[in-house]
Amino acid sequence: MKIAPSILSADFANLREDIIKVQEGGADWIHVDSMDGHFVPNLTFGSIVVKAIRPHTHLPIDCHLMVENPDYFIQEFAEAGADYISIHLESTPHVQRALQLIKSFNVKAGIVINPATPVSLLEDIIHMVDLVLVMTVNPGYGGQSFIYETLSKIKTLDTWKKEKGCDFLIEVDGGINTTTIKQCAEAGADVFVAGSYVFNSSNPEERIESLKKAVRDSA
Template sequence: MIKVAPSILSADYVNLQKDIEKVDQAGAEYLHIDVMDGTFVPNISYGPGFVKAIRPITKMTLDVHLMVEHPEHLLPLFIDAGADVIGVQVEATQHIHRALQIIKNGGAKAEVVINPGTPVAMIEPVLHMVDQVLVMTVNPGFGGQKFLPETVDKIAQLNAIKQKKGYDFDIEVDGGVNDKTVIDCYKAGATVAVAGSFVFDAADPAAQVKALKNATK
């Protein structure tokens, strides 16, 4: 059964604590927080203060995805804010190894992220040091996009490397995930599913979390 990471990019900002409590009580393991700088992606979202404000209201794993240029400059701030997992886009830094080291040295779990157009080979040199790999299944920056089926092959490639080398990282997918698309991702080796609009645009977010889990039993 897949672990579920509701993305608060699609939550109700005015009633954010209520939305977080709904998915927490439904059994979601992670809370996915997309940090966007308006440069690496066109959109702008939250900063470390937002993560710090959420930390006291939930025991869910705070899964912070940095879609920002030069992420290494911001990593200490998000570590101090209480992020449990911090994801860095391989395309956003010339120093991916150093960025992952900073995260791990700060006591958080390190995640490397690849866009749909980025091959798995780009991150193979750092797979030995990560706790999680995030495969973007849409182009990053906006919620509500349609799942890109060609990204399933990348999940399978990552899983094959993981098995062959004896690595222990989680494989997370993000973008267009629903109770149908999650099945192929899970079969290919995904262990964590980010879902935004599928969960929070529904009348009953808790039921949507359970639907993702039931689809991957």
């Protein structure tokens, strides 16, 4: 079980302090959502933010690239200090090449699918990835409601792990709270991205612990 607060919901005027706060509060990873305003309608930040926060946390930095042509950005995110770089299956016709490029920088490679994308499309590349991120909301904005139909994708991936002997992590992102995290954990998810649920609270440590407790209770 890993809780990965998304800095998309952090206070950007106090980003360093917010990261330290969730790190001390029990977070396992720091999740960075990079959006280009083309692949998704929102525009956020690039590798410069990863480079800026890298000295202030010892936690793995999990970079989710919601961008067209992710090949153009992989090297700069890797050099900025990313530990994981995940790209969308829908973002490039050259998925294998992009995954190979991520790995060439000794960074763990992740693949992401949108809620409407069939999980079956991952079958031929599943052996290449360290992480599969199932979007449980449509990407682009924080604070959306969980899409329950995505639970079947998590279950399928968990079955593949057992049947194929794979060791990739299953990550979920979107609408995560104490109710939905339990359902995702029961379906087989390992890593849980939570943005507004953690950062919009006056007590992020309490929120992180409540998420971890919900996962433990699901076991």
